[in-house]
Structure formats: structure tokens, C-alpha cells
């Protein structure tokens with residue numbers, strides 16, 4: 001998916017005060033890019049990723065997804081759009097503790113299970129195998145290591161065959177070696193399936209897994225390197 005960010009600004013109202021987090025950000029993310037976003041803590045990386053994920057709306061400007069302006073859609077249409085096209089991976093995995101790995105992967109599509117043209121259980125099992133967790137579908141999150149939990153979270157992010165995957169510090173809670181394994185999985189998803197990936201990371205070594213790196217600094221987006 002191609003994403004065009006046009007002159008977006010994001011402001012938050014905190015009590016009496018208005019704070020500007022992003023101020024006039026422009027960016028073109030080509031289909032098949034693996035874009036890495038870095039920047040200091042509090043710079044607005046998560047804010048920007050939430051905007052890209054249609055979880056939040058810009059205060060001004062717009063974001064086009066293959067030409068579609070998400071801001072022009074009805075809230076219900078935005079939810080459908082997000083479910084159909086975007087996958088999310090978070091720093092703390094955000095798995096449901098009461099559900100098995102397999103059930104966690106199935107979860108995003110469960111509300112629509114009757115309309116699906118494929119077997120959801122089979123897809124979940126195939127995705128778990130793809131991320132190296134063949135046979136671990138019955139395990140619960142507490143029975144899995146951090147790296148394994150993040151693999152489940154990646155499988156969950158892929159269950160809707162998204163064309164855009166957004167990852168907010170997916171290795172932030174893992175050591176270097178396990179973090180690299182996670183990044184190789186994301187890299188493979190990007191290269192083999194052509195999925196556009198946007199990842200936030202603090203780690204310079206991990207930034208090299210991307211095809212492009214930008215930094216958020218001083219409320220703006222700046223090229224790195």
C-alpha cells in the first residue's frame with residue numbers, strides 16, 4: 001500500500017494548554033517500503049504511528065491510502081478499512097492472556113468469521129508456522145517467552161492479510177538476538193509478501209533492517225543518512 005502524508009499537524013489539548021506534537025509533516029511511503037522511524041522519547045513517534053493506523057485523526061492535513069482519504073470516511077468505514085488493510089504490532093505484544101496463541105491470532109477476524117471465504121483456524125495455524133511457532137497454537141501467553149509472544153502478535157497482525165503493517169518498538173522489550181529474529185520475520189513479510197512496513201525503534205542497529213529511515217525531531221520529520 002502506498003501512503004501519502006500531506007502536511008499533517010497534531011495538537012493535543014491538555015487542560016488550558018494546547019501542545020503541538022507534529023507540525024507540518026509530509027511523507028510519501030511507497031508500496032513495499034520498510035520505513036523506520038526514530039527520534040527522541042516524547043518526539044511524537046507513537047502519535048504519528050497512531051495517525052498512520054487511523055487510530056487517531058490529524059488536527060490538520062490528510063493521509064491518503066492508495067489514494068483513499070481516511071479522514072473523508074465515516075467512522076464505521078474507517079473501522080472496516082483498518083480491519084481490512086492494516087496490521088498492528090506493539091512493544092508489549094498486547095495478547096489476550098485468557099486466549100491461546102491460536103485464538104489470539106484468530107481474534108481480529110472472529111466478528112466476521114461467517115463471511116470469511118477461508119478456514120480461520122487453518123489460516124491461524126499457517127501463520128503461526130510462518131513465524132516459527134508450528135505446533136504451539138494451544139499455548140497460552142504466560143507459557144511463551146517474550147520473543148514467542150511477539151511472534152504470535154505478528155501472526156495476529158497478518159491474519160487479515162494487511163497491505164500495511166505498523167510496528168511500535170516491536171523489539172523494545174527483547175534482547176538483541178531475539179529482537180533480530182523478530183525483525184527478520186518483519187523483513188521477510190515485507191520482501192516476500194510486499195507488505196509495506198512502518199516501524200518505530202530506538203535501536204540504531206535495528207534501523208538498518210529498513211529500506212528507509214526518518215527521524216521525528218522538533219515536531220518535524222527529517223531524513224536520516
Ligand SMILES: Nc1ncnc2c1ncn2[C@@H]1O[C@H](COP(=O)(O)OP(=O)(O)OP(=O)(O)O)[C@@H](O)[C@H]1O
Nearest residue numbers: 012013014021039040041042043044045046047048
Ligand atoms: N492523548 C494525549 N493527550 C495529550 N498529550 C499526549 C497524548 N498522547 C501523547 N501526548 C504527548 O505527545 C508527545 C508525543 O508522545 P508520543 O507518545 O507520540 O512520543 P514517542 O515519540 O512515541 O515517545 P516514546 O519514545 O517515549 O514512546 C508527548 O509529549 C506526550 O506527552
Ligand SMILES: [Mg+2]
Nearest residue numbers: 045046047168
Ligand atoms: Mg512511543
